[in-house]
Amino acid sequence: MNNEISWLPEPDEQNRPFFDGARDGELRLQRCGDCGGWMYPVKQRCQHCGSTSLDWHAASGRGTLYSHARLQRVYHPRHEGRLPIILAWVDLEEGVRIATNLVGCDPAEAKAGMPVTVTFEQFPDDAVIPVFQPA
Amino acid sequence: MKHPMNSAAAVCGLGLTDMGRVYRSAEDLAAEAVYLALEDAGLAKSELDGLLINAGVTDSVSIPLHITLGLKELNVLTYMQGYGSSAGQMIQYASMAVANGLANYVCCVFGDAPLKEGQRTGSAYARAGRRNAMASLYPIYGFAGALPMYALAAQRHMDLFGTTQDHLATVALTQRRWAAMNPRATKREPLDLAGYNASPWVVEPFHILDCCLVSNGGVAVIVTTAERARDLKQPPVFVRGFAQAHNHDVGLTGNDPLIHGPGARAAPRALAMADATLADVTQCQIYDCYTYTVITTLEDYGFCAKGEGGPFLAEGRLAPGGALPTNTGGGELSSFYMWGMTPISEAVIQGRGQGEERQAANDLIMVSGNGGVLNYHSTLLLSPEAA
Secondary structure, three states, X not given: OOOOOOOOOOXXXXXXXXXXXXXXXXXXXXXXXXXXXEEXXXXXXXXXXXXXXXXXXXXXXXEEEEEEEEEOOXXXXXXXXXXXXXXXEEEEXXXXXEEEEEOOOOHHHOOOOOEEEEEEEEOOOOOEEEEEEEO | OOOOOOOOEEEEEEEEOOOEOOXXXXXXXXHHHHHHHHHHHOOOHXXXXXXXXXXXXXXXXXXXXXXXOOXXXXXXXXXXXXXXXXXHHHHHHHHHHHHOOOOOEEEEEEEEOOOOOOOOHHHHOOOOOOOOHHHHHXXXXXXXXXXXXXXXXXXXXXHHHOOOHHHHXXXXXXXXXXXXXXXXXXXXXXXXXXXXXXXXXEEEOEXXXXXXXXXXXXXXXXXXXXXXXXXXXXXXXXXXXEEEEEOOOOOEOOXXXXXXXXXXXXXXXXXXXXXXXXXXXXEEEOOOOEHHHHHHHHHHHOOOOOOOHHHHHHOOOOOOOOOOOEOOOOHHHHXXXXXXXXXXXXXXXHHXXXXXXXXXXXXXXXXXXXXXXXXXXXXXXXXXOOO
16 A cells, blocks of 8 residues: 555545545445435535435435546546546435446446446545445 | 517627737736727817716626726616626616716626636636635536536437437537637637547537637627717617526426526516517527537527527538528637626627628627526617617
């Protein structure tokens, strides 16, 4: 491991459960304790009902591909030597739409509506982020 | 019964600075645009009693502009922000202000200067390196600025409806033909399909030629009552109808925001105010941050069914001599990118009949403003004739 490269800023108190979840192999998202609605990214207040009673829970990690596109330019060290990266917006079963990447998929095979499931990518500095692959 | 805002207000002044690599501050460009608009309208600075301000990506023009301009007795003054829908919104609020006696002459001004000497054009819009870990995920995944999301939007349209790369290309090529007739356009050299296909990918399905320009410049538009406009230097361009519509959170499922934009809700209300139908519209000035935006906006407005935008424009309909001339100055793709002021300024030029060799039928001009990723929308209907 190359610990000199920091690709991801240190998580803060608000978002640490998301990144701890990824390290544990879990897509962990906020859910409202009152109405049960899920949300992403980090919220202070439930965007469905206004409650401040929010907790972190494991989401199913299952969803469908809302859309996709192929990144052909390097915007971050992670993209070096990996183009095209498949940009994806995934509709999770929990009702949340999340910006991510589609991996393990021929770009020509990606199609809106295809079922996908979460997987995880480890960075050189040991940080872990969720990405998605064909189900 | 005629809507009270139908033809209550009119555009009486237009100021456009040089566009593109003009290395001056956004505020100075905005100030110059206001002076140019006053001169265009034949108004003295002392007559201007309203100022609405919108700033672009550099967000560096605000309330202090009235001090820079030495405007001493304003009755309306505010900074507004609705991203790409702002310019259309400013015309709407200015129209309501003059129609209700808050002010006599309201200048709506936009200024931006994202281009710096020696810097790549795209860098101002690709904001990366946020310190918050959650926000940092976006550039890490490759979502830098609005461009990737519009590429996803175009790809979804392709997946659902069979829209092709050639359809996207048609928008770029058609608008370049218009730009060749616009002396203010930055890109006037001819463009063919081979040239489009040879331009580099940014986020596929977008070549660089699917993306708008990045421009420094300023645009100002002065709005007054229909009565006052008739006595001024320029032919009035009447505000016949307008509306706004804004999307809810696109980060939740159960809606299809990349395909069904808020323009679909704004258009019928704007047309109702104007007591008109789509069949009365003789030309369009559509916010074209990307080629796809033109396709989806024309669909949202109802010029063709959702999904049929590609074949609709492939027939040359938007081109010079076509049935629905659109983005007659070359649009944001080929003329200059002043957010919503690009389509509005061309609509004013066309509405006055000052389009010279690119002049198209101007009976009723439909103008769109689009902000965020198809989130925020304003629609205007302008005409040389009052209702």
